[in-house]
Amino acid sequence: MAAVTAALIKELRDRTGAGMGDCKKALEAVEGDLDKAIEKLRMDGTTKADKKAGRTAAEGIIALASNAEAVALVEVNSETDFVAKNPEFRALAQSAANAALVHRPKSAEELVALKVGDRTLDELRRELVGKIGENLTIRRVDIVVSGGGPLVTYVHPGDKIAVAVALTAGSVDLAKDLAMHIAAMSPRAVDPASISADIVAAERRIIEAQVAQEQAEDAAAGKKPKPAEIVAKMTEGKVTKFLDEQTLIGQPFVKNDAYGLKSDAKVREVLTKEKATVSQFVRLAVGEGIEKKQTDFAAEVAAAGG
Incomplete structure (x- = not known):
């Protein structure tokens, strides 16, 4: 001994x-x-x-790694923002992004199984949990592949929002402006064709129900019901508006003044003017979709005191 x-x-x-x-x-x-x-x-x-493992981890950072062919974005979560600033936590996130860039995993499950040195990312995560004392998760990974044109990234200060944009044609400056637009406006997809048919169908059902309710309210108020063709046009107009709001090309561009366009010009008009095409983008924001536990600090203090 x-x-x-x-x-x-x-x-x-x-x-x-x-x-x-x-x-x-x-x-x-x-x-x-x-x-x-x-x-x-x-x-x-x-x-x-x-x-x-059961404790909610909704803070954290988005880590990036890139080369000429691709960008890897990884969301790594902690329970508190204090830990998100910890150098070892940030080193783990960067290691995960570096591994994702090399191996291009299709899911977080594939990513955490990758080895960094002699241990997997999940083993490194578990060790850091034991050391820091908070639940940590490697939650999401996305890869943006070069489209043959500019491939750029934008990370909002604080590393809470990150964007990668790949163009098949266009300038680097435009790509950077598009990345900032995406960070600010959160489009769901490049264009309507990129949105799931199930999502569009679900929204259409909601719109149809809203239009039917409006018709019923008009009838109750003694107003003449709108003809079926007008109702159909109203429905299609609302669907089109939804798709414009949800897609990059349908949103008013936040930097139209820099391209000599009207203030309400949409991204599709900027792309046409600049002879540019977006092949892919990814926007990740920390904690998206995680239900954060609401803490009653006063109750906690009272309970601790009792």
Whole structure:
């Protein structure tokens, strides 16, 4: 049995980054064997990660990695914004983005199974959970592939929103402006053809119900009902408006003044004028779709005091 000295504890801490107290306990548990202590700390970290897995992680950052052929965007989440600024957390996110760029996984599940050195990203994540004490998740990955034209990125200050845009034709300046537009306006797809038919059908049903309700209210007020062809045109007009709002080419461009166009000119007009085409874009924002737990701090304090 090796003596658990201060020097041995320091060496274990330097090699693992774990706290001094955890290092001392691990060494004592394995009778001073450094390699076994390292393994124990890893296992303890995994146990802690499993215990914290059910806790909501809706903060975090979007990490990017890019080369001439593609951009990889990865969302990595933490429970608090404080941890999202932690250098080790950010290093994990960047490692995930770098691995995604090389291997181009099709899902977060594929991504976390990739190895960085001798461990998978999920193993690295679990170890960091044990060390930091918060649930951490590698939630989403997207790859934007070059379309033959400019391939640009935009990251909003704070790394909470990131965009990658690939053009098949057009200038780098236009691509950068489009990336900023996408960050601000959150289009769902490039054009109507890129939106799922199921989404369009669901929206059409909602619009038809709204139009029918308007017709019923008019009838109740003694107004003459609109002819069927007018109702059909109203419905199609609302569907078209929905598609314009949801697609990049249908939205009014936020930087029309820079291209000599009217203030309400749409992106499709800018693309036509600049002889440009968008092949793909991805916009990721931290925490999209995650239901955040509403915390009643006053109740928590009262409960703690009682």
